[in-house]
Amino acid sequence: MKTLTLPLKDSDIDTREKRRRALKQIRGQLDRIHFKEGIYWMRIPKNLRGGAACLNAEHAMDAIERAMIELDNAYH
Secondary structure, three states, X not given: OOOOOOOOOHHHOOOHHHHHHHHXXXXXXXHHHHHHHHHHHHHOOHHHXXXXXXXXXXXXXXXXXXXXXXXXXXXX
């Protein structure tokens, strides 16, 4: 499978199959980002878990999860 480079060219997504593959790759990258954000969150000391950094990390993970769900549903 060809790895996508950003920005996408029209030829990268000119067929339905290419668009499906592109979304699958983007979804995989979001999963990696979500995992790294979770690692960042776990490194925040427990006594700072109510602070802004922790809340921002939780918000980011929630938003990324919602995006992954929507991408999973895009072609089903």
